[in-house]
Amino acid sequence: MNALNPAAPQDAPTFSDIEAAAERLRGHAVVTPLLENAALNERAGGRVLIKPENLQRTGTFKFRGAFSRMSRLSPDELRRGVAAYSSGNHAQGVPAAGAILGAPTVIVMPADSPTVKVEGARRLGAEVIFYDRWTEKREEIGAKLARDRGMTLVPPYEHPDIIAGQGTAGLEMARQAEAVGARLEAVLVCTGGGGLTAGVALAMEALSPDTAVYSVEPQGFDDTRRSLEAGQRVGNDPRARSICDALLAPEPGRLTFSVNARLLKGGLVVTDTEVADAMRYAFAHLKLVLEPGGAVTLAAILSGKLPTAGRTVGIVCSGGNVDPELFARILAGEL
Amino acid sequence: MNALNPAAPQDAPTFSDIEAAAERLRGHAVVTPLLENAALNERAGGRVLIKPENLQRTGTFKFRGAFSRMSRLSPDELRRGVAAYSSGNHAQGVPAAGAILGAPTVIVMPADSPTVKVEGARRLGAEVIFYDRWTEKREEIGAKLARDRGMTLVPPYEHPDIIAGQGTAGLEMARQAEAVGARLEAVLVCTGGGGLTAGVALAMEALSPDTAVYSVEPQGFDDTRRSLEAGQRVGNDPRARSICDALLAPEPGRLTFSVNARLLKGGLVVTDTEVADAMRYAFAHLKLVLEPGGAVTLAAILSGKLPTAGRTVGIVCSGGNVDPELFARILAGEL
Numbered sequence: 289m290n291a292l293n294p295a296a297p298q299d300a301p302t303f304s305d306i307e308a309a310a311e312r313l314r315g316h317a318v319v320t321p322l323l324e325n326a327a328l329n330e331r332a333g334g335r336v337l338i339k340p341e342n343l344q345r346t347g348t349f350k351f352r353g354a355f356s357r358m359s360r361l362s363p364d365e366l367r368r369g370v371a372a373y374s375s376g377n378h379a380q381g382v383p384a385a386g387a388i389l390g391a392p393t394v395i396v397m398p399a400d401s402p403t404v405k406v407e408g409a410r411r412l413g414a415e416v417i418f419y420d421r422w423t424e425k426r427e428e429i430g431a432k433l434a435r436d437r438g439m440t441l442v443p444p445y446e447h448p449d450i451i452a453g454q455g456t457a458g459l460e461m462a463r464q465a466e467a468v469g470a471r472l473e474a475v476l477v478c479t480g481g482g483g484l485t486a487g488v489a490l491a492m493e494a495l496s497p498d499t500a501v502y503s504v505e506p507q508g509f510d511d512t513r514r515s516l517e518a519g520q521r522v523g524n525d526p527r528a529r530s531i532c533d534a535l536l537a538p539e540p541g542r543l544t545f546s547v548n549a550r551l552l553k554g555g556l557v558v559t560d561t562e563v564a565d566a567m568r569y570a571f572a573h574l575k576l577v578l579e580p581g582g583a584v585t586l587a588a589i590l591s592g593k594l595p596t597a598g599r600t601v602g603i604v605c606s607g608g609n610v611d612p613e614l615f616a617r618i619l620a621g622e623l
Numbered sequence: 624m625n626a627l628n629p630a631a632p633q634d635a636p637t638f639s640d641i642e643a644a645a646e647r648l649r650g651h652a653v654v655t656p657l658l659e660n661a662a663l664n665e666r667a668g669g670r671v672l673i674k675p676e677n678l679q680r681t682g683t684f685k686f687r688g689a690f691s692r693m694s695r696l697s698p699d700e701l702r703r704g705v706a707a708y709s710s711g712n713h714a715q716g717v718p719a720a721g722a723i724l725g726a727p728t729v730i731v732m733p734a735d736s737p738t739v740k741v742e743g744a745r746r747l748g749a750e751v752i753f754y755d756r757w758t759e760k761r762e763e764i765g766a767k768l769a770r771d772r773g774m775t776l777v778p779p780y781e782h783p784d785i786i787a788g789q790g791t792a793g794l795e796m797a798r799q800a801e802a803v804g805a806r807l808e809a810v811l812v813c814t815g816g817g818g819l820t821a822g823v824a825l826a827m828e829a830l831s832p833d834t835a836v837y838s839v840e841p842q843g844f845d846d847t848r849r850s851l852e853a854g855q856r857v858g859n860d861p862r863a864r865s866i867c868d869a870l871l872a873p874e875p876g877r878l879t880f881s882v883n884a885r886l887l888k889g890g891l892v893v894t895d896t897e898v899a900d901a902m903r904y905a906f907a908h909l910k911l912v913l914e915p916g917g918a919v920t921l922a923a924i925l926s927g928k929l930p931t932a933g934r935t936v937g938i939v940c941s942g943g944n945v946d947p948e949l950f951a952r953i954l955a956g957e958l
Contacts, residue, residue, distance in 0.1 A: 321656035326680050326719075342910040345661050384661075404907070568947070572739070575677040575912040575943035608910035612903070616951035 297546050303494035305452035306459050306487065309356040313456055316388060317352050318344050320457070322464035322602075327573045332589055333597035337470055338574065339461045342582055342608025346408065348534070349457050349484055349606050350374075350381030350444075356453025357442050358385045366391040370442050371434040373397070373419075373426035375480070376405035377534050377607055378444040383412035394439065396430050402533060402611045421536070422526065445483030446541040455487025461602055462495035472499045473599050476556065476585040478606040479503035479512050480535040482544030488604060489551035499602075500553035502594065504584045506530040506560065511539050512548060513555025521545050531560045531614075531623065534581030534607060556594060558587040564623045566590050570605070571619060580614075582607035632881050636783035638829035641790035641822065644691040648791055651723060652687050653679050655792070657799035657937075662908045667924055668932035672805055673909065674796045677917055677943025681743065683869070684792050684819055684941050685709075685716030685779075691788025692777050693720045701726040705777050706769040708732070708754075708761035710815070711740035712869050712942050713779040718747035729774065731764050737868060737946045756871070757861065780818030781876040790822025796937055797830035807834045808934045811891065811920040813941040814838035814847050815870040817879030823939060824886035834937075835888035837929065839919040841865040841895065846874050847883060848890025856880050866895045866949075866958065869916030869942060891929060893922040899958045901925055905940070906954065914945035 323338040341349035358370060369392035372382040379395040386393040393414045397406060398421035409416055419429050427443075434441040443450065458475075465472050475492060477485040482503070489501045503512045508528030515521045523539035530536065540548065558566075563580050566587035570578045578586065585603035588594055594601065617623055658673040676684035693705060704727035707717040714730040721728035728749045732741060733756035744751050754764050762778075769776040778785065793810075800807050810827060812820040817838070824836045838847045843863030850856045858874035865871065875883065893901075898915050901922035905913045913921065920938035923929055929936065952958055 318659065321658075323656075323678060324653065325678075340910075343658060343660075347908075347910055571912055571947065571950070573682075575675075575682055577906050577910040577912060612906065612954040615906070616954045619947040619951045 297543060299448050300543060300546055301448035301452040301490065303490055305448060306455035306491055309449065309452040310456045310459055312359045313352060313355055313453065316355055317456065319460055320344055322461060322468065325574055335470060335600040336589060336596065337465055337472065337600065337602045339457060339602065339604045340576055341457055341604060341606045342576060342578055346380035346384045347607055347609045348377040348381070348582070349454055350377040351384050352456050353450035353453035353483060354378065354381035354442060355385040355388070357447055357449040358389055358391060360449055361391070361440055365440050369393060369437065369439045371430055371437065371439040372442045372444070373430035374444050375533055375536055376401045377609060379405060379409040379414065380412060382442055383409055383414035387413050394433060396426050396433065402609065402614070404609050404611045408609065445481035446543050448543065451483050451487045451544060451547065453487070454484040455491045457484065457604060458488030458491030459495065461488070461604070462491055465602060470600050472496055472602045474500045474502060474594060475602040475604070476502050476504050476588055476594065477604045478535060478581055478584050479505050480581065481537040482512055482540050482548050484604065484606060485512070485552070486544040486547035489547060493551055501551060502553055503548065503555040504588045505555060505557055506532040506535055506563065506584060507557050509535055510555060510557045513557055515540050515545060516549060516552055516555050532563060532581040532584060534579060535584065556588045558584050558591060558593065560623065562587040562591045564618045567618050576605065577608040577610065577615070578605055579607050579610035632878060634783050635878060635881055636787040636825065638825055640783060640787035641794050641826055644784070644787040645791045645794055647694045648687060648690055648788065651690055652791065654795055655679055657796060657803065660909055670805060670935040671924060671931065672800055672807065672935070672937045674792060674937065674939045675911055676792055676939060676941045677911060677913055681715040681719045682942055682944045683712040683716070683917070684789055685712040686719050687791050688785035688788035688818060689713065689716035689777060690720040690723070692782055692784040693724055693726060695784055696726070696775055700775050704728060704772070704774045706765055706772065706774040707777045707779070708765035709779050710868055710871055711736045712944060714740060714744040714749065715747060717777055718744055718749035722748050729768060731761050731768065737944065739944050739946045743944065780816035781878050783878065786818050786822045786879060786882065788822070789819040790826045792819065792939060793823030793826030794830065796939070797826055800937060805935050807831055807937045809835045809837060809929060810937040810939070811837050811839050811923055811929065812939045813870060813916055813919050814840050815916065816872040817847055817875050817883050819939065819941060820847070820887070821879040821882035824882060828886055836886060837888055838883065838890040839923045840890060840892055841867040841870055841898065841919060842892055844870055845890060845892045848892055850875050850880055851884060851887055851890050867898060867916040867919060869914060870919065891923045893919050893926060893928065895958065897922040897926045899953045902953050911940065912943040912945065912950070913940055914942050917942035
């Protein structure tokens, strides 16, 4: 079936899955506000509406997807627990959901994860197992762990319940924009594996179909942009590096890309320097703490990757889990 | 009249003044959200609702009062312009309002103001004149300036329109708390001259009369707390120093204290160390940039100055205009 119609696999989520996820998340996830800033509007020459998912439980949108998925597990599955692999933020979403749902959690994390993310996972009750981001396959380690311990594997993006959960951010954004009388001409989404992007694109398709949705990726990790152009999934050069630790997925997911290939208008790319500039801007003007991966959409606006003059553009700022040492270095202009 | 009934002077604002100010501010001020954070709730053992006025236009609540006052000036008064004195944040509220209303502005600022605040005022179009915070009287310099240039003096807190404007933050907070089903048992407000505190207290009196409102001040600048206890206005030791540059008013205002003496439950005091801890906590968990003066209420919660176990408490975090150098030092634990 996928071979015949790769753009709409059988297991792709729909908008009704997002609505159902929103119901499950009610009272557990933060309904993050939609912010607007006079200084940013002036700089953009238009209207920029910010969905600050750094204000979400655990500091990123990842809680939405994790809770969406885990709240559908059976009592027996929850009792046996959940395994996950993550570059960091999913590693906090899963234990936070586990703590609420009474499920033990074990997380496979890159050995070079920011300390703030490792400590965050542990504080939320997770067991953390490290792997080498550049030489080992986290999917294999996670799958083996789940098998050996009888746990359910909760992937970071490649599952319809995860995509539907992340899509609740888009659902809120569309409704909040409407409530303030704004017609979103474009929405920019921080893209790693593509789960948040696919979820937001599905929500916009249903609630704001004229909105052009763009992925935004760090230079060297623009697999979604290149895959969109190639019409098929292509990966990143394994030698690439970026400060955007949350967005270093090696290639788009099969499921996420099936959605994104159908719904995205295109892909934007920003440099680490532009990301650092955006983090400083968020500090100085938005008064928000953004992590590098959470600032790529703002970086795209500030560096003019998408024209904003006279337009209304939404940006999802996906997280704020950044080590204070790195943040201080960025404030000092060292990056 | 004041001598007969010092607790209710003729010119004290009322709740209807706050409602009128909210009308004038509509479409100009940000309706800041009311935030809640799972980690903070867990730490407090209760429910903490955060009114983040660092997300307000110009990075602090001060825009509310300045625009509230200046939007009542005549076209001729606006044309002749506005003079103000300020420890920093009013110095951005006034020029931001002036830019919208077409009024030139000149600001008298302490020579040791944070660079970010001086630059903010200038970027918004103000002329800046410096004075020595510890040896000169800013009220006299401001009044003379206004006289010499035919400008209207807009004081930082001692005017009913200013208090009414700041009170719109309390009006929003009371309604937002009700909308999420929260009954505010206490509200903590950052207190310098007392304008925000008086405005919030008036709003709570009208909309949430069972809510106990507390001032929070930095150690050495607890003039409102001591004045509440003494039953009359007393000033601070001029030798006192604090990192909370926004809260260094020498004594409570006559008008603000008349309101606060009638409505406040009491005054809390925090040390600079507790403030720095709160700024780090806001960075790590709330993902908000708070300036020292904007973090005193959070500091009071985190340091246990008010019991929070099993209670619902609101805190106004009044601003986020902090120099990156100071913020980096605080992140590094140097303060």
